[in-house]
Amino acid sequence: MYYSVKLSEMPPWTDQGGSIAAMCGKDCVIIATDYHPGSFQIDTPPSGFKKLFKINSKTFLGLTGLQMDILAVHDRAMNRHNQNELSECREMNPKEFSIVVSNMLSKQRSKPYYVESMVAGLEPDWNDGTLKPYICYMDWIGCRREAKNFLVCGTSALQLNGICTSLWRPNLSSDDLFKVISSALHVGLSRDRTTRLGTSVFMYLIEADKITERLVEL
Template sequence: MSLDVQSKPDYMRDPRKHHFFPYADNGGTSVAIAGDDFVMMASDTRLSRGFNIFSREQGKVFELTPKTMMASSGCWADVLTLNKVLQARLTMYAHEHHDVMSTTAVAQLLSTMLYWRRFFPYYVSNILAGLEEDGKGVVYHYDPVGHMEKLTFSATGASVAQIQPLLDNQIGGLNMQGVTPPKMTKELARQLIHDAFVSAAERDINTGDGIILYTVTKEGKTEEMIKLRRD
């Protein structure tokens, strides 16, 4: 004989499914483009969650060495933790070897750190960009568990679905016949990054407010602030 509703135990009257999800998606988008003698990296300055904007002035690009930078977006707590641990590892290397780690070595170190956390990964999308030993720009794209791909341009974050196809078309010339990709210059890279973020800000509420644009050359590093729409 089946039990009626009144006689069922408490745990059967109100069944619930419990979830454990410690991550938060705080938005943000990053783009990097490399040239023969430079690399340019930019991120938007909006830090949000859903329809709530926490900050309109939060950059997402971190300086690792004088020639290497990392852009991270996703769960902001994981972004800060990953950057803190990576900075500590770089400091330990500098103290032990009395030298600054090269861009290639930093790229491999980041891949190893992400893979080490593969069973409870950092909820972060990363791009690492810098200058190689010969002065040529390079971009490394990562997934959250450490898979690394060496590229000349990449986008990541909330608006990657809008920006990456634009870069593939304008820089890579993908799926186009009779088209030669243009030689990348600083002026062209800046214009493409600006246009990409303007387009993304029109369609994605997680990207907006402004862009912090960094240019790395053998002479040094420059920073530029570009405003976007704030609504």
């Protein structure tokens, strides 16, 4: 038996569409999202609404959900990051930042932020002094989930999860990681009815010595 879900029955953080995927590779990590405003009711121009934000040189934040809440969560998270940087005199690492975002989301119980969050970056390994890929997902009430392979969220999460499971392999190089996540988003977004034709994919590839920003036309 098959069940259909009406748009009116979907969670409020999916009203404006949007999906995010993050993957770990060999000494690198990538985070990507579809690049369009996304709305069921309004045919908005395809200029793109930013959902990926650079927090510092090794930490990136992805947010999908209601656009007003995306802006609010990003602003509050940046304020807390900047306060910590001033008091500690150092950049906040990805795991510390994910805990900050999680705590911020969990405190808004009476009026929650309708967003799903993803933190990706390179985490310092104090045992050998290297940088390890780190990804963490948080739902709309701040529940954290870390992974060593990949994480997905948004309206295409179900499709992306199956495709990423098939395509991801351990210790992917930066070039292979880019190809895998591009292919996964291309297939996953094409199967999501909230995604319009002509949608692009915007991504950050984070390595120890550089950050590569890419916009891929699907």
